[in-house]
Amino acid sequence: MTETAGDGRDAESVSKFVESFAAQLVEAGMQRMAARVFAALLASDKGVLTSAELGEQLQISPAAVSGAVRYLAQTHMVSREREPGSRRERYRVHGDQWYEALTNREAVLKRWESALREGVTSLGADTPAGRRLAETLAFFEFVEGEIAAMMERWRVHREKTFGQG
Amino acid sequence: MTETAGDGRDAESVSKFVESFAAQLVEAGMQRMAARVFAALLASDKGVLTSAELGEQLQISPAAVSGAVRYLAQTHMVSREREPGSRRERYRVHGDQWYEALTNREAVLKRWESALREGVTSLGADTPAGRRLAETLAFFEFVEGEIAAMMERWRVHREKTFGQG
DNA sequence: CGCTTCTTTCAGAAATTTGTGAAGTTAAGG
DNA sequence: CCTTAACTTCACAAATTTCTGAAAGAAGCG
Numbered sequence: 456m457t458e459t460a461g462d463g464r465d466a467e468s469v470s471k472f473v474e475s476f477a478a479q480l481v482e483a484g485m486q487r488m489a490a491r492v493f494a495a496l497l498a499s500d501k502g503v504l505t506s507a508e509l510g511e512q513l514q515i516s517p518a519a520v521s522g523a524v525r526y527l528a529q530t531h532m533v534s535r536e537r538e539p540g541s542r543r544e545r546y547r548v549h550g551d552q553w554y555e556a557l558t559n560r561e562a563v564l565k566r567w568e569s570a571l572r573e574g575v576t577s578l579g580a581d582t583p584a585g586r587r588l589a590e591t592l593a594f595f596e597f598v599e600g601e602i603a604a605m606m607e608r609w610r611v612h613r614e615k616t617f618g619q620g
Numbered sequence: 621m622t623e624t625a626g627d628g629r630d631a632e633s634v635s636k637f638v639e640s641f642a643a644q645l646v647e648a649g650m651q652r653m654a655a656r657v658f659a660a661l662l663a664s665d666k667g668v669l670t671s672a673e674l675g676e677q678l679q680i681s682p683a684a685v686s687g688a689v690r691y692l693a694q695t696h697m698v699s700r701e702r703e704p705g706s707r708r709e710r711y712r713v714h715g716d717q718w719y720e721a722l723t724n725r726e727a728v729l730k731r732w733e734s735a736l737r738e739g740v741t742s743l744g745a746d747t748p749a750g751r752r753l754a755e756t757l758a759f760f761e762f763v764e765g766e767i768a769a770m771m772e773r774w775r776v777h778r779e780k781t782f783g784q785g
Numbered sequence: 786c787g788c789t790t791c792t793t794t795c796a797g798a799a800a801t802t803t804g805t806g807a808a809g810t811t812a813a814g815g
Numbered sequence: 816c817c818t819t820a821a822c823t824t825c826a827c828a829a830a831t832t833t834c835t836g837a838a839a840g841a842a843g844c845g
Binding site: 472476478480482483497558560566567578584608612617 | 629630633634636637640641643644645647648649662663664665666667713715716719725728731732735736738739742743747748749751752753755756758759762763766770773774777778781782
């Protein structure tokens with residue numbers, strides 16, 4: 456059985472999962488390194504890894520880790536931590552926050568809505584195209600509200616199923 | 621005022637909307653030509669354009685139109701029509717279907733779930749990482765169910781707001 | 786059945802994206 | 816303060832993606 460450094464788990468199984476899950480995320484539009492880093496964190500024992508650990512496990516340069524983490528932090532899928540009095544940064548998946556970021560993409564929705572709003576104005580709200588855009592806009596606004604409610608239901612459902620986690 | 625062929629609308633306004641909305645879609649991961657074609661259809665008078673019209677309006681080759689439309693049709697964001705007795709294909713946005721394709725992405729979710737399921741098995745459901753993956757999996761399964769309900773609520777909401785459309 | 790018109794496929798050029806090594810920056814610890 | 820360990824930024828090489836022109840493929844129409 457192949458073992459990594461100290462975490463006592465089958466490195467090959469981990470890698471297999473990491474690569475296959477990352478591949479799916481990539482297919483859905485995520486940058487490759489970001490996807491691999493994220494998957495590695497998900498599959499890690501504590502949900503926390505250092506830059507060096509990520510680099511070694513995924514066989515990528517510090518620069519690649521840095522870039523991936525910047526992206527993931529911006530999109531709120533991982534958070535950076537620093538043990539006080541250390542130069543070592545640690546990256547963590549929030550057991551119950553990251554998927555909001557994944558599905559929500561509120562910023563994306565907002566920008567779509569903004570573009571649509573301008574379209575309605577400039578094409579005219581009384582034109583067929585304007586009406587189509589207005590309806591599309593209404594849909595996104597609707598979705599935006601629904602997602603919040605859905606996440607709330609998830610939290611309830613989750614607690615029932617998994618406890619406080 | 622700049623007018624296109626026969627639709628009597630300000631070509632520049634249309635183009636402006638098309639390009640800015642398409643840009644947002646691209647940023648969210650859609651292929652550029654697909655995004656432009658889609659936006660052009662959204663902003664068209666009838667929600668229908670021919671291949672030639674798309675090529676001219678967007679200044680792209682027939683090949684590019686073909687590729688974009690293939691993608692959009694595969695993802696159910698537009699449908700292809702053919703007036704019986706014509707070689708000319710027409711592409712249409714479904715005023716009230718395309719966003720299902722956009723948000724649904726059921727196939728994507730399914731593949732994510734599948735990768736996670738394998739991860740849970742191979743890492744062990746009783747390990748910390750296994751539990752994290754299992755919870756993630758549960759989340760996606762939850763979302764999958766919720767989306768159907770959400771779309772149903774949208775249909776109701778839409779009819780109240782826009783009528784039968 | 787061949788002509789014509791439209792769409793698709795394909796190979797390749799161009800542009801973009803990605804990941805690296807190396808230099809630069811920051812901050813802990815002596 | 817100087818050293819050193821870590822992270823970040825930058826320029827470039829490599830890989831990938833994208834779009835085009837050209838050729839091939841369908842399908843109506845005479």
